[in-house]
Amino acid sequence: MASTPTILACHQQVPFSQVAHFAGIQAILEQVSETKKIHVIDLGIRIGVQWTVLMQALASQSKFHTELFKITAVGTTKKKLMEDTVGTTKKKLMEDTGKRLRSFAQTINFPFSFKTVIVSDMLEFEEDLFELDADETVVFYCDCLLTSLIPLPDRLASLMKVIRNLNPYRLASPMKVIRNLKPCIMVVNEPENNTASHAFVNRFIEALFHCSAFFDCLEACMGDDPNRIIIESFHFGEAIKNILAAEGVERKVQNAKLDVWRSFFARHGMYKVEPSASSLFQANLVAKKFACGNSSAVLMDGKDLIIGWKGTPLHSLSAWKFISQD
DSSP: SSSSSHHHHHHHHHHHHHHHHHHHHHHHHHHTTTTTTEEEEEEEEOOOHHHHHHHHHHHHHOOOOOEEEEEEEEEEOOOGGGGGGGHHHHHHHHHHHHHHHHHHHHTOOEEEEEEEEESSGGGGOOGSSSOOOOOOEEEEEEEGGGGTTTTTTHHHHHHHHHHHHHHHTTTOTTTOOOGGOOOOEEEEEOOOOOOOSSSSHHHHHHHHHHHHHHHHHHHHHHHHHHHHHIIIIIIIIHHHHHHHHHOOOOOOOOOOOOHHHHHHHHHHHHEOOOOOOHHHHHHHHHHTSSSTGEEEEEETTTTTTEEEEEEEEEEEEEEEEEOOOO
């Protein structure tokens, strides 16, 4: 499923991605296992390997059979999409992910549909972009996207407005038929650090502890793998430079901690879903299969999962449902 050797090496050797994926997919599975039609709206799909796990789990069920598993992958790019090189590349990467997922679905004879939705700006993100059926359960999956919208609060608010309007509890008729549908769930995976502060010293300290722990993890898990250099110098190097050297709208890397997201989602009419024992078990099981897994930790923080390295929190995983509207 990986599009480059670097992504593949990181996914195979560093535990955080797989731990978050398996725990998140388990939370989704518990909501949709008895649903015939499932529609996942993935806000930033990347290589999409987590959906192969969900497909396998649904296909292996003997009691309930999935009639259709649909993914709509959402991407944003610059204006003039069709004339923009970056936009075209992003669209192609998403379509390539769709092709790999379709190929996998065919190998297990699983009913699958994939569509991409690309907007030039999150303000163009509207509910009529999605092909929704009345009898399908909608799931939102958000993997490290919300932090990119912190510098753009109007875009973040626009996103939440659409998500709330797509809430399956939203009453579409006086007969309130849609109320009988299963509640939608939104799974959110975000970095657990605060680099959104205006104060340089605060950003520096947060970045220092977060990146030190991550670099220690990369050294322990990847050793002398040449892909480690690419991850450290390109991915982390660019992020560190932006956190410390950029100001104002130029500072794109602005992460927020779990408490901030808890308050944010609560303001938008959502409430927490506590992970089941199975989700916690899945997360710990995946962590232990890595050679460096003993140094990683999966802990409960209230009703959320914190994934860390030697005591330093690095990622948070939370699940949310929408409050019923009478």
